[in-house]
Amino acid sequence: MADFGLGAFAACTGAPTPLGELGLDAGAHDALSGGGMESVLVATRTPVEMAVSSLRATLDAAAGVDPGQIATVVWGTTSFTERSWYTDDISHAVTGLGLGQADVVGVTLGECGNIGPALRACRALVAETGRPALLVCTDAARPGASRVVAPNVAILSDGAASCLAGAGGPVSVVVESIGQASNHRLRALDPNVDGMRALRITAKGVALAAQRALEAAGRTAAEVGMLLLPNYNASAQALFAQQCGIELGRVRTPTLASHAHLFAADVLTGLPLLAAEATHGDVVLAIAAGTCTWAGVVCRITKEM
Numbered sequence: 001m002a003d004f005g006l007g008a009f010a011a012c013t014g015a016p017t018p019l020g021e022l023g024l025d026a027g028a029h030d031a032l033s034g035g036g037m038e039s040v041l042v043a044t045r046t047p048v049e050m051a052v053s054s055l056r057a058t059l060d061a062a063a064g065v066d067p068g069q070i071a072t073v074v075w076g077t078t079s080f081t082e083r084s085w086y087t088d089d090i091s092h093a094v095t096g097l098g099l100g101q102a103d104v105v106g107v108t109l110g111e112c113g114n115i116g117p118a119l120r121a122c123r124a125l126v127a128e129t130g131r132p133a134l135l136v137c138t139d140a141a142r143p144g145a146s147r148v149v150a151p152n153v154a155i156l157s158d159g160a161a162s163c164l165a166g167a168g169g170p171v172s173v174v175v176e177s178i179g180q181a182s183n184h185r186l187r188a189l190d191p192n193v194d195g196m197r198a199l200r201i202t203a204k205g206v207a208l209a210a211q212r213a214l215e216a217a218g219r220t221a222a223e224v225g226m227l228l229l230p231n232y233n234a235s236a237q238a239l240f241a242q243q244c245g246i247e248l249g250r251v252r253t254p255t256l257a258s259h260a261h262l263f264a265a266d267v268l269t270g271l272p273l274l275a276a277e278a279t280h281g282d283v284v285l286a287i288a289a290g291t292c293t294w295a296g297v298v299c300r301i302t303k304e305m
Contacts, residue, residue, distance in 0.1 A: 004123050005171030005302070006135075006163045008065075009272035010057030012050040013159030013259065014043030014140070022155075024148065031152035035233030038257045040147060043140050043158035047079045048089040050160035051138035055097055058134065058162045062169035067098035071129040074121050074165075076107040076114035076137040076264050099134070112230070114264035115288045116180045116209070116295025119165075123178065126166035136162040139263035151195025153236045154261035161268035171302055172275040173284075176219075179212030179296040181205045186292050199236060205294040206287055207243035213296035219283065221245040224298075226252045226278065228270045228286040231261040240287060264288060267297065275301050 016039040019029060043050060059067060073094055080086060086106065094102055105125070107118040114137055122133045138160035141147050147156040164170070183205055191198040214220060227246045229237050231253055241251050254273040255266065262269060267286045274284055280303040288295040 003174045003176050004126055004166055006165055006173045006175060006271070007170035008058045008061035008164040009161070009172070009268060010054045010061060010163070011159060011161040011265070011269050012053035012057070013262070014041035014157065016040070016258065017042045019155070022147070028148050028152045031233050032155055035235070035237070036253070036256050037155060037231070037233070037260050040155055040260045041157035041159050041262070046082070046085060046089070047077055047138040047140050047160065048085050048093055050158070051075070051136045051162070052093045052097065054138070054160040054162040055134055055136055058164055059097065062164045065132060065164065065169045068101070069131055070099060070102055070134055071131040072103045072105055072125045072133040073099060074105050074107060074118050074125070074133055074135045076118040076135070077139055078108055078111045078114065078263065079139045081142050110264070110293040110295070111290035112261070112263050113288045113290030113293035113295050115267045116178060116293065116297070118264070119175060119178050119297060120180070122165040123175065132164055132166035132169060134162060135165050136160055137264040137268060139265070149261060150191035151199065152233065153199065154230070154232045157260040157262045159259070159262050159265060161262065161265035163268060173271050174300040174302050176298045176300055177213045177216035179209045179216060180293065181208040181212065182293045184292045199239065202289060202294070203239045203243045206240050206289055209294040210244045210285060210287060210296035213285065213298045217298040219298060223283050224250060224285045225282045226250055226274055226284045228252050228267065228274060228284055230266045230287060230289050231256045231259060244285070244287070246285070271299065279303070
């Protein structure tokens with residue numbers, strides 16, 4: 001399928017809270033802070049409210065795009081604490097953004113890997129309608145639930161990130177291909193008990209998704225200038241990079257210290273920062289990892305618009 005562009009990136013997150021104030025046990029704190037994580041973003045607003053702020057900023061950044069021309073909003077979330085977060089609140093939200101006639105497509109089951117199926121949905125819908133789509137990923141940890149991703153590989157933050165997908169607006173990233181892999185048998189493992197086995201299976205899934213994306217783009221790992229990884233700790237990053245066949249010197253996690261792991265939004269917050277530092281034509285391989293679903297996205301940086 002043809003390339004499609006992403007631009008007008010925006011985000012709305014919770015407030016930073018230092019790791020030391022979260023009451024983590026010593027093992028978790030050392031594993032996370034040793035990998036470069038400094039704070040977690042804790043929100044008082046709902047995922048829908050954060051998504052609205054992020055989408056409004058995206059629309060402002062895409063000033064030349066008439067909201068009435070946007071055919072679809074692809075809404076990625078795994079946060080279902082309140083029923084209104086995926087019913088009434090979303091209808092009120094898109095109406096308030098001038099998108100009351102837009103179709104809303106929910107992407108949920110990939111969890112922190114939602115960005116993969118969400119981008120695939122955007123690509124197909126843009127190709128079908130010939131009109132731009134909005135993409136947002138928004139999540140928040142459940143009240144009272146642990147934010148630590150076992151086995152101490154990451155810690156969850158609250159926030160939303162969004163962009164415009166398709167023609168008609170500013171483009172800083174061109175998506176060449178999207179690869180996805182899943183292994184639902186992994187759900188049977190308890191990562192608190194069998195954490196290293198779960199991490200090895202995850203790394204193999206990441207590698208498979210990356211391989212599928214590179215093959216679909218007609219590229220090799222040697223052509224990748226930057227590997228954008230999820231905001232995991234240093235050990236997980238090293239394992240993922242090794243499985244993808246890319247040395248650590250090309251690994252990038254530009255929001256790791258400030259954002260921790262923003263569910264499926266790590267890619268959407270990291271890409272615009274990489275685009276700002278890259279040169280025209282640089283190739284980025286972005287990785288997302290959910291519990292059982294992994295995604296690889298081959299992107300090309302453009303400075304033409």
